[in-house]
Amino acid sequence: MKNYIQESRMITLAAPAGGLTSGAGVIIGNLFGIASRTALVGERVAxxxxxVYELPKLASAVIAAGARVSWDDAAKQINVPRSAASRPEPRSRRRALAWRGCAGEAFLVR
Known part of the structure; x- marks a missing residue:
């Protein structure tokens, strides 16, 4: 297939304002991912x-295994998503699933 570029598990993009820390969750545009390395603003980073990643979560959030979760890019943590009846998720929040029950840390699977 001549128009194939690459698998989508790792995407290389420019680090956003504030840069990135290796292993940190980030939203760039509409894409959520985990930084593969520390990068300064504008540097290309995969x-x-x-x-499956261990990421911080809101301490008061109670999240069961398999539950949908949201990444709050401003707070840099996982939280319970807004209800379906409320407004749509802001661009700074994206959804994923908890890998296992999350009493302390969250385990994220996409």
């Missing part, structure tokens, strides 16, 4: 868009 972000992982699939996999």
């Amino acid at each position: 972000i992982s868009t699939e996999g």
